[in-house]
Amino acid sequence: MKRILLLSSAALSLGVCFTGCLILGNRVDANRSVGSDLTDLKKARDGGALSESEYQKAKAQLLSPERLRNADAKTPANPAR
Numbered sequence: 001m002k003r004i005l006l007l008s009s010a011a012l013s014l015g016v017c018f019t020g021c022l023i024l025g026n027r028v029d030a031n032r033s034v035g036s037d038l039t040d041l042k043k044a045r046d047g048g049a050l051s052e053s054e055y056q057k058a059k060a061q062l063l064s065p066e067r068l069r070n071a072d073a074k075t076p077a078n079p080a081r
Contacts, residue, residue: 003047009040009043009044034062034063034068037062038059038062038063041055041058041059041062042055
């Protein structure tokens with residue numbers, strides 16, 4: 001059961017990553033952060049759902065200066081929690 005949950009989580013994370021890391025049109029989902037996306041990627045790698053090279057590629061995309069700049073510009077200064 002734990003393996004199925006981990007694989008499902010990894011598949012969801014990959015789907016999110018490959019569809020623009022939660023960029024919907026020109027909006028960034030403010031409820032997600034780069035840190036939580038990185039944590040999900042690490043879990044997927046550690047669980048065997050991603051190879052090391054796939055992990056490194058996805059991590060580089062998340063940490064790209066352009067993506068970080070766009071996320072900072074579109075994230076509210078004081079998001080409601």
